[in-house]
Amino acid sequence: MANLNLPRWLPPALVIALIAAVVLGGRFLQPAPVAPLEVACAALEEGCTASLDGHTVELGTDGPIRVLTPFEVWLKAPGARTVQASFTMEGMDMGFNLYTLRPDAAGVFRARVTLPVCVTGRRDWVLTLDVDGRALAVRFVTDL
Numbered sequence: 001m002a003n004l005n006l007p008r009w010l011p012p013a014l015v016i017a018l019i020a021a022v023v024l025g026g027r028f029l030q031p032a033p034v035a036p037l038e039v040a041c042a043a044l045e046e047g048c049t050a051s052l053d054g055h056t057v058e059l060g061t062d063g064p065i066r067v068l069t070p071f072e073v074w075l076k077a078p079g080a081r082t083v084q085a086s087f088t089m090e091g092m093d094m095g096f097n098l099y100t101l102r103p104d105a106a107g108v109f110r111a112r113v114t115l116p117v118c119v120t121g122r123r124d125w126v127l128t129l130d131v132d133g134r135a136l137a138v139r140f141v142t143d144l
């Protein structure tokens with residue numbers, strides 16, 4: 001049997017390189033997440049409209065937007081199947097929260113949500129509405 005005189009470190013190095021290639025390649029091949037569509041909404045309580053893939057959707061809230069007080073998030077998006085809402089703060093982990101909006105008798109998607117108190121006292125939030133895999137992001141500030 002021929003002695004290839006390979007350095008002892010070479011086989012493990014090749015294995016590590018192969019694993020790295022698979023991991024990095026897998027990450028690279030995943031579809032790039034589509035950035036959420038930013039919706040400028042001066043007053044969520046009064047409702048706002050946005051254009052999502054050429055369709056006009058309406059969204060808003062019912063009830064005062066306060067922490068620890070349930071209020072309703074609604075979305076009018078004819079033809080939508082799955083609508084979910086989550087709340088985050090820019091650059092801050094605000095814990096896992098995900099609400100599924102269910103259509104009412106009129107076909108308006110609704111969910112009753114409750115926001116936690118921010119430990120730093122911040123009141124600026126980002127509402128992300130996922131409509132069949134397309135995300136709308138709406139910035140808002142709680143009343144108190």
Ligand SMILES: [Cu+2]
Pocket residue numbers: 089092094118119120122
């Ligand atoms: Cu916060």
